[in-house]
Amino acid sequence: MAFLNIEHLEKSFGTNHVVKDFNLAIEQGEFVSLLGPSGCGKTTVLRMVAGFETTSSGAISIDGQDVTHLRPNQRNIGMVFQSYALFPNLTVAQNVGFGMRVAGRPKSEIKARVDEMLRLIGLPKLGNRYPFQLSGGQQQRVALARALAxxxxxxxxxxPLSALDAKIRVSLREEIREIQRELGITTIFVTHDQEEALSMSDRVVVMNGGVAEQTGAPFEIYNHPTTRFVAQFVGTLNTLSATVVDAKTGGVTVGETAIALNRPLDGAKAGETINLALRPEVVSLGRKDGRDTVLAGRLAEVHFLGSTIRMRVDVGGTLISLDTFNTPDTPPPQIGEAVELSLAERDLLVLSD
Incomplete structure (x- = not known):
């Protein structure tokens, strides 16, 4: 049995069914992210695991113990909030040791543990400061230390990173992951930021409308999405309408271009329209060896992003995005210029609804 088990979890607020038959098994020491848009139910799942929300049905167990109906303080769970939630009238050290004082731990044990936690988060000399004297990133480190103490x-x-600026978010997510690995603590991370989820997690659960649409390693989620929502939500995606010619062999046409997918299209029939998708990074400007499907179009947009350039090409009324590396000596084509795109059939995803 996994260390943390969530089985058939449901939550309704009146007639609003916000979590639907949610199942997840997490191994000890695993870092799992719940990823999805606002209102998808990810925070509600987290709050039910913490005990801040009651379950409508289902069960939650930790290390073999059923905690479904236990109060939050009986579950031995640490939680870090988006808003830091530090006590403004307490010093950093007092904030970190708060939970231990409530639990009645000896002063000497509290001091030793607080000092250990402050070293762990890289703030060993700031124990006497108050939260208002810290930056946002420092306050979130203190909130993390308090949860771990x-x-x-x-x-x-x-x-926990959504209130911070971009550079601090990147550095702090790396620190959180490093600390989590060092301590080997089982972790659930809620975010709507796909980059955070993909870069930090052992596994990602993509949620939509209260349902876990797909669970898997970041590589699998990004490269092999199983539903249209996952494909579109995780990363940038091009979608193409294709007409089925031969469902058994995967023969389709996109506009006037014939494409052999070389895999059966289960449930499809000749003449039907299906949706194909591909990532911008697997599309090349111009012809390229190994990418035998060529589409003709006109350059519609150019967006300079620093190390990369994102272009959008109008192919028969469909805009296809592609990414190229910025090469200072080779400027991109001009908007309106006729161009060719090349891609490999193996990179085309067949989307399910």
Whole structure:
């Protein structure tokens, strides 16, 4: 049995069914992200695991113990919130040791643990400061130390980086992951930021409308999405309408271009329209060896992003995005210029609804 088990979890607020038959098994020491748009149910799942929300049905167990109906303080869970939630009238050290004081731990043990946590988060000399004297990134580090000080069985992180600026977010997510690995603590991380989820997680659960649409490693989620929503939500995606010619062999046409997918299209029939998708990075400007499908179009947009350039090409009324590396000596084509795109059939995804 996994260390943290969530089985058939449901949550309704009146007639609003916000979590539907949610199942997830997390191994000890695993870092799992719940990824999805606002309102998809990810924070509600987290709050039910923490005990801040009651379940409508289903069960939650930690290390073999059923905690479904236990109060939050009986579950031995650490939680970090988006808004830091530090006590403004307490010093950094007092904030970190708060949970241990409530638990009645000896002062000497509290001091030793607080000092250990402050070293862990890289703030060993700031114990006497107050939250208002810290930056946002420092405050979130303190909130993390407070959650870890009580030695919880599970760490829950509810969009802890969303209030920080871009550079601090990147550095802090790396620190959180490093600390999590060092401690080996089982962690659930809630975010709507796909880059955070993909870069930090052992596994990602993509949620939509209260349902877990797909669960898998970041590589699998990005490269092999199983539904249209996952494909479109995780990363940038080009979608193409294709007409089925031969469902058994995967023969289709996109506009006037014939494409052999070389795999059966289960449930499809000749003459039907299906949706294909491909990532911008697998599309090349011009002809390229190994990418035998060529589409003709006109350059519609050019977006300079620093190290990369994103272009959008109008192919028969469909805009297809592609990414190329910025080469200072080779400027991109001009908008309106006729261009060719090349791609490999193996990179085309068949989307399910």
């Amino acid at each position: 009580v030695q919880p069985r599970v760490l829950l992180l509810d969009e």
